[in-house]
Amino acid sequence: QSALTQPASVSGSPGQSITISCTGTSSDVGSYNLVSWYQQHPGKAPKLMIYEVSKRPSGVSNRFSGSKSGNTASLTISGLQAEDEADYYCCSYAGSRVFGGGTKLTVL
Amino acid sequence: EVQLVESGGGLVKPGGSLRLSCAASGFTFSSYSMNWVRQAPGKGLEWVSSISSSSSYIYYADSVKGRFTISRDNAKNSLYLQMNSLRAEDTAVYYCARDRADSSGSLDYWGQGTLVTVSS
Numbered sequence: 001q002s003a004l005t006q007p008a009s010v011s012g013s014p015g016q017s018i019t020i021s022c023t024g025t026s027s028d029v030g031s032y033n034l035v036s037w038y039q040q041h042p043g044k045a046p047k048l049m050i051y052e053v054s055k056r057p058s059g060v061s062n063r064f065s066g067s068k069s070g071n072t073a074s075l076t077i078s079g080l081q082a083e084d085e086a087d088y089y090c091c092s093y094a095g096s097r098v099f100g101g102g103t104k105l106t107v108l
Numbered sequence: 109e110v111q112l113v114e115s116g117g118g119l120v121k122p123g124g125s126l127r128l129s130c131a132a133s134g135f136t137f138s139s140y141s142m143n144w145v146r147q148a149p150g151k152g153l154e155w156v157s158s159i160s161s162s163s164s165y166i167y168y169a170d171s172v173k174g175r176f177t178i179s180r181d182n183a184k185n186s187l188y189l190q191m192n193s194l195r196a197e198d199t200a201v202y203y204c205a206r207d208r209a210d211s212s213g214s215l216d217y218w219g220q221g222t223l224v225t226v227s228s
Contacts, residue, residue: 003152036214038153045203045221046145046153051214089153093213096167097143097155 004029004090004100011106017078020103022090023071030071034093037066037075040102041086049088050075082107110134110217112204117222124194124226130187130204130219138162138182141207143215144189146200146224156202157189172198194226 005023012018022029022037029035033053038046048057050066053073063078073092077084085107090100116128130142144156157178158167166178177190187204201223205215 032213034213036212038215040153045218046205046215047218048208048214048216051208051212051216055212057216091153091155091214096169097158097213099153099155102152 002098004092004098006088006090006100006103008101009104009106011108012077012080013108014080014082016080017076018080018105019077020075020088020090020105022073022075022092022100024073024092024098025071028092028094028098029068029073032092032094033068035066035068035073036091036093037064038089038091039084039086040089046089077105080107110206112206112217112219114202114204114219114222117202117224119225119227120194121228122195122226125190125192126194126224128189128191128202128204128222128224132185132187132204132206135206137180137185140209141165142180142187143205143207144178144187145203145205145215145218146198147203147221148197148200151200154200158207159187191224194224196226198224199226200224 037050040046053068054066111133143158175193201221203221204219206217208216
C-alpha cells in the first residue's frame with residue numbers, strides 16, 4: 001500500500017482554524033470509515049486525536065474534528081492554540097494500516 | 109494507568125538481529141491486539157506489524173515480511189518483535205501501540221519508543 005497524501009505543512013494564527021487533508025484511494029480511505037488522526041510533538045510518542053473519521057477519544061479537545069468525503073479525510077483544528085503546534089498523521093485501516101506522510105502545523 | 113515500555117533497541121550491524129520487547133501494564137493485555145510502528149529519523153510513521161489478542165492473526169508490512177516476527181506472551185504481559193537480516197533502512201524508533209477495543213483500527217496508547225540503529 002502507498003502512503004496516504006498529506007500536505008507537508010500548514011500554518012495558522014492563534015484563534016484561527018486550519019484543515020489538514022489526507023488523500024487515499026477507493027481501497028483505503030474511500031472504502032471504510034476507519035480513518036484516525038495522531039498528533040506528535042517533537043521527541044514524543046504519537047497521541048490519538050480522532051478515530052473512525054470523526055470520533056474524539058475521551059480527553060481530546062472538541063476543537064479537533066474530523067470528516068471524510070470520498071477518498072479524502074480531513075482534520076480541522078479550530079481556535080488554534082500554541083500547544084497545537086505539532087506533526088499530524090492520518091492513518092487508514094483496511095486490514096493493514098497505512099499512514100500519511102505527516103503534516104507539520106506551525107502556529108504563527 | 110495504561111503503560112507500554114519498549115526495550116531492546118541499540119546499534120546493530122547490517123545483516124544482524126535484534127529482539128525488541130514491550131512491557132504492558134494497567135490493562136488486560138490478553139484482551140487487546142497490539143502493534144509495532146516505526147519512525148525513521150526525521151521521517152513519518154510506518155506501521156510494521158500487528159498481532160491479535162490470542163496470536164491467531166498476524167500481519168506484516170511488505171517492507172519487513174520474511175525478516176521480522178511479532179509475538180506475544182499474555183502470561184507475561186509482553187509483546188515482542190524479532191528482527192533479522194537488518195538493513196540500514198530499518199533504522200528507526202520503534203513504538204509499541206495498543207489497538208482500541210472497538211475494532212476501529214486506531215491505536216489509543218503508545219509507548220515512548222526504542223531506537224534501533226543499523227550501521228557498520
